[in-house]
Amino acid sequence: MRARDLATQFPTVTMDTPVYNAARLLAEQDLPGLIVVDGRESPLTILPGTQVLRLAVPGYCQDDPALARVVDEEHADRFLRSLAGKTVREALPREPRELPVTDPDATVLQLAALMARTRSPLVAVVDDGRLVGAVTLQALLDWAVSA
Amino acid sequence: MRARDLATQFPTVTMDTPVYNAARLLAEQDLPGLIVVDGRESPLTILPGTQVLRLAVPGYCQDDPALARVVDEEHADRFLRSLAGKTVREALPREPRELPVTDPDATVLQLAALMARTRSPLVAVVDDGRLVGAVTLQALLDWAVSA
Numbered sequence: 001m002r003a004r005d006l007a008t009q010f011p012t013v014t015m016d017t018p019v020y021n022a023a024r025l026l027a028e029q030d031l032p033g034l035i036v037v038d039g040r041e042s043p044l045t046i047l048p049g050t051q052v053l054r055l056a057v058p059g060y061c062q063d064d065p066a067l068a069r070v071v072d073e074e075h076a077d078r079f080l081r082s083l084a085g086k087t088v089r090e091a092l093p094r095e096p097r098e099l100p101v102t103d104p105d106a107t108v109l110q111l112a113a114l115m116a117r118t119r120s121p122l123v124a125v126v127d128d129g130r131l132v133g134a135v136t137l138q139a140l141l142d143w144a145v146s147a
Numbered sequence: 148m149r150a151r152d153l154a155t156q157f158p159t160v161t162m163d164t165p166v167y168n169a170a171r172l173l174a175e176q177d178l179p180g181l182i183v184v185d186g187r188e189s190p191l192t193i194l195p196g197t198q199v200l201r202l203a204v205p206g207y208c209q210d211d212p213a214l215a216r217v218v219d220e221e222h223a224d225r226f227l228r229s230l231a232g233k234t235v236r237e238a239l240p241r242e243p244r245e246l247p248v249t250d251p252d253a254t255v256l257q258l259a260a261l262m263a264r265t266r267s268p269l270v271a272v273v274d275d276g277r278l279v280g281a282v283t284l285q286a287l288l289d290w291a292v293s294a
Contacts, residue, residue: 001220001223001224002220020292023288023291023292024292026288027285027288027289027291027292028292030285032179032268048197048266048268049268049284049288050195050262050263050265050266050267050268050284051263051266053259053262053263053284053287053288054263056259057256057259057260057263061256061257061259061260062260062263062264063264065249065257065260065261065264066257068254068256068257068259068260069253069254069257071254071256073148073149073254075256076148076254076255076256076257077148077254077255077290077291077294078294079255079256079259079291080291080292080294081294102212106216107215107216107218107220107223107224108223108224108226109204109208109215109218109222109223109226110208110212110213110215110216110223112200112203112204112208112215112226113204113208113209113212113215114212115197115200116197116198116200116201116204116209117209117210117212118197119195119197119198119266120197121179121195121196121197121268137196137197137200138174138177140200141170141173141174141196141200142174143224144170144174144224144226144227145167145170145171145174145175145227147224147225147227147228
């Protein structure tokens, strides 16, 4: 079993997608993360779901989640709304990170190692610079427990 | 909206659960992670799905996922089987990590900050030392996009 066999079509966003829409896509399609592509469908960034959430959480709350308690319940409930108009580009962290990207020949063990190392439940499969699909943790585990 | 309102019952494992069974539970119930509890149902560790995978991937592959390519396809396919008999206790990393655990009064923003910070799509809700349920990234986002 290789990455090409486990990969499925996966919705993508661009740098210009509003963060709110990205979060909505994640919620509505029950995705484990998002793939940010450029105009040529080449992956720029892969964001695990928790890191999409990070785009929407103020920095001081990330440093110390207990500080989020100073925000009252009504405002806390609407934290996603506070980002109206902000795009993925504006919200991405500056520091570059290792991307969970591999080629179509990667084995199940390579995929598992990449997910474990990058803490991403989603690996983009790229052939000749182009996104051909993605392997999710769920698809990988479903295969591995039956192998 | 508070953690108690978003929390749902969540299956747990113990330190003595075989890693293979833990992976199977994750796959079959489509869980975002696992909660490891002690004999009094108090959470000892919360493992995001990618870190459950980590329990099953040899260390040298995690350090450099490209090295996983030296393992042939047949053995790669069965990487979970190679851990037959190993328990969660034996497979857990030594270094302690910040646990995504909160109390029933936590707001949506606190939950989001905790998930973003600990990179866990799962937060355990604990009242007086006892696990009362868990909030998933999916449940949090479903609420937040409709708020």
